Amino acid sequence: MARTPDRQIEHLLRRAGFGARPDELDLYGQMSVDEIVDSLVEFQSQTDDVDGKIGKPGYVGTTTRGVFSPNSNITDARQRWLFRMVHSDRPLQEKMALFWHDHFATGYTKIAGALGATEGTRYMAAKPSEDAGGVRGQLHLFRDMALGNFRDLLTAIAKDAAMLVWLDGRTNFKAKPQENFAREIMELFTMGVGNYTEQDVYAGARVFTGWNLQRPGSAADGSQHYEFFYSAAQHDTDAKTFNFAIYPDGGRTIPARSAAAGMQDGVDLIAALVANPNTARYLAKKLFRFFVSEFRDPDESFVNRIAGVFLNTKGDMRRVMREVFLSSEFWEPRSYWARYSWPVEYVVRSLKDIGWTGFSVDAALTPLSNMGQTLFDPPDVSGWPGGPNWISSATMLARMNYASTLAGNQRFNLATASKSSGTTPRAFLSYFMDQIATSQLESGVSAEWMTYLTMTGNWTGTDAQLQAKAAGLVHLIAGSPEYQFQ
């Protein structure tokens, strides 16, 4: 059977996941690239029992305050998601969930401000099987449809309770249409700015009039919850005309319909946005920047090819992503390390590279916020600005300081694991440089690390020295500029 070198597996898993645990390197090392990609995109064939491992020995820890409540407490929801990023055997599912969370960026703070902290967490993160009302939090929508059909996803997001609060669809009534969602579905979710006019925004707002919320269920058993409701009485029944094609024949006008049939307006508009070639290109470019490289403009051939797959399959994201990971552009040497790591990518990969036993993901939450990324709370509807915006003096300090926390926490594990290489500083440094992959080091960097190992006294190789030096060295490596890429 074909085997794949670690270097390629790590590149693939940095992009399609959050780095590679030792067991993942072992597993995927037995397969060819095609087989790995197949396994990643067909993730439904892997069992999903990862949540059952929370709190068990052998896994990264979580910190509970009372009862662990990831469906109703946002801190615990963040911990559960980080846990899954570390330990899920479906790395691409979690990665796509993050991609969609950024794409359809919805902020917990506004939902909680409107509905309270418990309900806010519920609509962002509740697991349907654990919710008395069967609420599927937005994150689970992204997981369920991670590699589904984009039109299904866009339709589901237009009906998502958190989104209906976030972009005010719940108050989109015919007397005074609400433009917030209509603007962003065109500007950020599909075609991109420049491909629609203000008049299209106004018409779009009218299309989604009546796409509101209702609250069925019983307060007594906890099943009471908000859910999408098409309010025919609140729908604007007049025709709506756009500056781009709505129907395959080029027709630009959604016809006047009865209030009862008016929900079809939104279905028609969503279908038009998904079929619009600008959407396919907008997504193809975004996928290039997130999965292939943000250090060069998207290759035109890549954009054409990926946009073509998207259009031909009518938005089948599984087919699209398979094409991305098998593309020649993805495997070009210049695509390796050609992205700034997002803070969560940095944090989770560091756990996979350095170790997690005895560490709680709770200890990463404040550092993540200092690095500029609080899960479930992107800065605005356009998501995290990303790219070079992740890097500033403050965020570099936050990254270096997180590396310090993790390295200090892992000092005994690290010293034990490196003991057989502890005979000389050179062997010790080689061990850690093998363990923790970085982009090509600038000249002189490894010499400086050597200096660190020897500058405070003679090398003795005692346990005490190895514990201090392992922690200090790992701090320097994980805090180095070259480790901030992926």
Added chain:
Amino acid sequence: MKVTRRQFVKGGVAAFTVTFAAPEFLSDLARAQGARSRNLVILNLSGGNDALSMLIPYNDPFYYSRRPTLAVPAGQVLQIGSDASNIALGLHPRLTGLKQIFDQGRLALVQRTGYENQTRSHFLGTDIWSTADPNNSQGFGWVGRYLDSLPSPVDALVGWNATGALPHILLAAHTAVPSIPNPATYAFASPNGGAEATAERSIATRISSHVPVNQPELALVYESAAAAMATLGRVASVATYTPSLTYPNSGLGQALRAVAGAMVRGIGTKVFYVTTGGFDTHSAQNTIAANGAYVNLMATLNDALLAFYNDLRNQGLLEDTLVLSFSEVGRRISENGSQGTDHGAASTMLVMGGRVSGGLYGTAPNLNMDPQNPTLENNAGDVHYETDFRAVYASVIDGWLGADSVKLLNGNFRKASLTFV
């Protein structure tokens, strides 16, 4: 669509030049001898401020008919007189501190600022207000261009971004502005103590001081780490600042507390950037009830600016300081069905400081719904701009920063009637 430091990186600049000039401390002695520095504080009201709820034309009947739930009753506004077009105006009732500053003649309100064909997009709007270029909003920020124009070597703390990520307005070709959201956490941690910790810090400093050649992406990371290591000490001195009064516990209040600390410590910073968000009030804007969304926005703005103003006055630094606000979009005149307001066009800018000639600049819109109403646009749906926002920038650049606005803004936007600086 995001404009980021990527443009910089892609722009072909070989590498960031990191220079650490001796910090330009403005010593107490120098200050006693009359030396002044001129600090600019850029205040971003993020989300699109609804100027008609902040500066209220309380005698305009259309203000009430078009805003049945959002109009602030005339009896509640803080009246501040009439503008040049004889429109009576009042501040939002929660702006009692800004009213004091206005009465002291140190707050200027520049009405109907904007530009032709204003975008209603948050993101494009932010880019345009940041670059001061509606036609090409992908370049460096106008404040960044100003910093680039300073004689080199430029100190690593010449700018201070009080938010976590660098805003577009500070994006520069040569000048890296450190992001310091909280001076207290701007410190270098180590897993070890004593000599080991010292060794780690010294190695990290030595590594980061190296500048990678021909790798702009990597250079950005090196440069950011180097800027952090080079500024730790001076920022720590700001963290120990004890203000003359208690600042509100809001993000803006704490950011301005740090800005005042940096000024008092005289660490040499010339430009500060602070932001306060939540202005995207599409629904439940509530301008009246206690703890209403817009009331809270005004409370945050008012309490933080008042504390800053009084602290600087107590420290004798008020005359060194100018605060300039902007917001990326305006808001629609008529309220929507969600008791909120959607994105609109022209808006009002605030300029505050010890040497500001306060008052009302420009004229308020007439809110009459006649489509021919010249103060409005978009079928009388939105406020039409009267003063190009770049004219306000030009006044600040020429009159306060002492730079050349024609050069920095790529055109002559000076407007003689803007005499607030």
